[in-house]
Amino acid sequence: MLHITSGRTVLTVDSLQVTYGGAVEAVRGVSMEVPDGAVVAVLGSNGAGKSTLLRTISGTLRLHKGRVDAGSVRFGDLDLTRRDAGQIVRAGVVQVPEGRRIFGRLTVEENLRAGGMGNRDRGAKAKAVARVHDLFPVLRERAAQRAGLLSGGEQQMLAIGRALMASPRLLLLDEPSLGLAPRVIGQIGEVVAEINRQGTAVLLVEQNATMALGVADRAYVLDVGKVSLSGDARELAQTDEVQRLYLGHTGDAPEQRTDRAPLRSLSRWTA
Amino acid sequence: MTQFLSLLLNGISLGAIYALIALGFVIIFKASEVVSFTHGSLLLLGAYTIARLSDSLGFLPAVLVGVLVTAVAAILVERFIINRLRGAPVISLAIVTIGVDIILLTELIRQIGPDILNVPHPWGGDSVRIGGVGISENRLIAMGVAGVLIIAFFVAFKYSSWGVAMRASAEDGEAAALMGIRQGRVSALAWVVAGVLAAVAALFLVGAPTPGVSAAAYTVALRAFPAAILGGLDSTGGALVGGLLIGITEAMAAGYQDQLSFLGRGFGEVAPYVVMIIVLLVRPSGLFGTKELTRV
Numbered sequence: 238m239l240h241i242t243s244g245r246t247v248l249t250v251d252s253l254q255v256t257y258g259g260a261v262e263a264v265r266g267v268s269m270e271v272p273d274g275a276v277v278a279v280l281g282s283n284g285a286g287k288s289t290l291l292r293t294i295s296g297t298l299r300l301h302k303g304r305v306d307a308g309s310v311r312f313g314d315l316d317l318t319r320r321d322a323g324q325i326v327r328a329g330v331v332q333v334p335e336g337r338r339i340f341g342r343l344t345v346e347e348n349l350r351a352g353g354m355g356n357r358d359r360g361a362k363a364k365a366v367a368r369v370h371d372l373f374p375v376l377r378e379r380a381a382q383r384a385g386l387l388s389g390g391e392q393q394m395l396a397i398g399r400a401l402m403a404s405p406r407l408l409l410l411d412e413p414s415l416g417l418a419p420r421v422i423g424q425i426g427e428v429v430a431e432i433n434r435q436g437t438a439v440l441l442v443e444q445n446a447t448m449a450l451g452v453a454d455r456a457y458v459l460d461v462g463k464v465s466l467s468g469d470a471r472e473l474a475q476t477d478e479v480q481r482l483y484l485g486h487t488g489d490a491p492e493q494r495t496d497r498a499p500l501r502s503l504s505r506w507t508a
Numbered sequence: 509m510t511q512f513l514s515l516l517l518n519g520i521s522l523g524a525i526y527a528l529i530a531l532g533f534v535i536i537f538k539a540s541e542v543v544s545f546t547h548g549s550l551l552l553l554g555a556y557t558i559a560r561l562s563d564s565l566g567f568l569p570a571v572l573v574g575v576l577v578t579a580v581a582a583i584l585v586e587r588f589i590i591n592r593l594r595g596a597p598v599i600s601l602a603i604v605t606i607g608v609d610i611i612l613l614t615e616l617i618r619q620i621g622p623d624i625l626n627v628p629h630p631w632g633g634d635s636v637r638i639g640g641v642g643i644s645e646n647r648l649i650a651m652g653v654a655g656v657l658i659i660a661f662f663v664a665f666k667y668s669s670w671g672v673a674m675r676a677s678a679e680d681g682e683a684a685a686l687m688g689i690r691q692g693r694v695s696a697l698a699w700v701v702a703g704v705l706a707a708v709a710a711l712f713l714v715g716a717p718t719p720g721v722s723a724a725a726y727t728v729a730l731r732a733f734p735a736a737i738l739g740g741l742d743s744t745g746g747a748l749v750g751g752l753l754i755g756i757t758e759a760m761a762a763g764y765q766d767q768l769s770f771l772g773r774g775f776g777e778v779a780p781y782v783v784m785i786i787v788l789l790v791r792p793s794g795l796f797g798t799k800e801l802t803r804v
Contacts, residue, residue, distance in 0.1 A: 296685075323690045331687075334682065340676045340680060340683065340684075350672050351672055351687050354672075354687055354689045399687065400686075400687075
C-alpha cells in the first residue's frame with residue numbers, strides 16, 4: 238500500500254518447520270515476508286500454526302517445549318532463529334501475546350514500565366511513553382489503577398501500549414480481537430493502522446479476517462501448518478476461499494467485500 | 509503488665525529477624541517458583557563464616573564477608589541447580605533443595621563440631637531497660653537493623669525496576685519474557701537478596717540471648733518457614749506479618765511457660781508450628797496468599 242516506504246524486508250521467514258515435544262508438527266515449511274513499514278496479516282483457523290509462528294519469531298517457543306527443526310527467521314540481517322526472547326526484544330521485535338496477558342496485579346503505569354524494561358535508552362523510553370499516552374489517553378488517566386480492573390478493550394490497549402514501550406520496529410499481534418465486542422474490534426483495527434502510519438511494521442495474526450484484511454497490505458492464509466494462500470490483502474479478500482472460510486460470505490456477493498473500517502477519531506478511547 | 513510488654517518487645521525483635529528470613533523465602537518462591545529448603549543451611553553458613561573470620565579480620569569485615577559468602581552460595585545454588593531445572597515439577601524442585609540443604613548442613617556441622625563458636629558482637633549481651641521493659645542490646649539493634657532492611661526491601665520491591673520486573677515475571681513469566689525481562693536475572697537477584705537477608709538475620713540470631721553459633725542455630729532458622737507459610741507463600745507483606753506473629757508467639761509461649769506448664773516444658777519451641785497449623789486450617793493459602801499459587 239501507499240505507506241510502504243522502502244522495498245526492504247524487515248522480517249523473512251524461510252521454510253520454517255516447528256514441532257512440539259519432538260512429535261507434533263505445528264508449522265510445516267512456512268515462508269513469508271514482512272516488507273518494511275507494512276502491515277501483514279496471517280489468517281487461519283485454530284491449530285493452523287499461527288501462534289506457533291509468532292512464538293518462533295518472538296523466541297518463546299522453548300517455554301512451550303517447541304523446537305525449530307528446519308528453516309530460519311531473519312530480522313533484517315539478524316538471524317533470530319533460536320535466540321532468546323530478551324535478545325529479540327532488544328533487536329526491535331516485540332509481541333503482544335494472545336489473550337492480552339497484562340499484569341493484572343500491577344498498576345497500568347507499572348505495566349508500561351515492565352514493557353520498557355528491554356529499552357535501555359532513556360530518551361527512547363520517554364518518547365515511547367509519550368507515544369503510548371497519545372495513542373491511548375485512557376492509559377494516562379488510569380495510570381495508578383490496577384490493570385486487572387480495566388475493561389477488556391482497555392486491557393488490549395494496555396497490552397499494545399506495553400509492547401510499544403520497547404520501541405519496536407516490528408510489532409507482532411496475536412489475535413488482538415479475541416473476546417472483544419465488534420465495536421472495540423473496529424477500534425483495534427484503527428489503532429493498528431495508526432501505529433503502522435507512525436512507522437512500525439506489523440505482523441497481525443487474526444481469526445477475524447474482516448478486521449485483519451481491512452488494515453493489512455499483504456496477507457497469508459495458514460492451513461494445517463502450511464501457507465495455502467498469500468498475496469495482496471484486498472485481492473485475497475476477493476477470493477472465493479477467503480470469502481467462504483473467513484468472511485462468512487457465500488462467494489457470490491462481491492459488493493459486500495470488506496473494506497477498511499471508516500477511520501474514527503482515536504479520541505474515542507478517552508470515553 | 510511489665511512482663512507482658514517485655515515479652516512483646518522481645519517477640520517483636522525476634523519476629524523482625526524471622527521476617528528477614530521469611531522475606532527471602534517468599535521472593536525466591538515468587539521469582540523461581542521454588543519452595544527453597546536450602547534457607548536454613550545458607551543462614552548457618554553465614555553465621556559460621558562470620559564467627560570463623562571475626563578473630564582474624566575483625567568483626568565488621570567478617571560480617572561483610574559472611575554476607576557476601578552467603579549471597580554467593582545462594583546464587584550458585586540458583587545458577588547451577590535451580591536454573592537448570594526450570595520447568596521441572598514444583599515438588600521435584602523442593603526435594604532437590606532439601607538435598608542441597610542436607611549436604612551443606614552436614615558439612616557445616618562437621619566444621620562446627622561440638623563447639624559453640626562465639627561471635628564477638630561489639631555490643632555486649634547486656635540488657636537495656638526501656639521504661640522498665642528489659643531487652644538485650646543485641647535484640648534491640650536487631651530490631652533497628654531489620655526494620656531498616658525491611659523498609660528498604662519494600663521500597664525497592666514497589667518502586668525499583670527490579671521490583672517491577674520481579675512482580676511482573678511472578679505474575680506471568682511468559683508475558684514478562686515477551687517484554688524482554690530476563691527471568692534468569694530476576695531469579696538470580698532474588699536469591700542474592702534472600703542470601704543477604706538470611707546472613708544478616710544469622711548475625712543477630714547467634715547473639716544474646718543465644719550463646720553463639722552451633723548446629724542449633726539451624727533449628728532456630730527453621731521457624732521462619734512457618735512464618736512465610738502462614739503469611740502466604742507468595743506475599744511479601746505476609747512474610748512480615750507472619751514473622752512478627754511467630755516471633756511474638758514464641759516469646760509469649762516461652763515467657764509464660766509456667767502458666768502453660770500443662771502443655772509440657774519447652775512449648776515455646778513448638779508454638780510457631782501450632783500457630784501455623786491453626787492459621788492454615790482457617791485460611792489454607794495463608795493470611796495474604798493467593799489461592800492459585802499456594803495450591804501447588
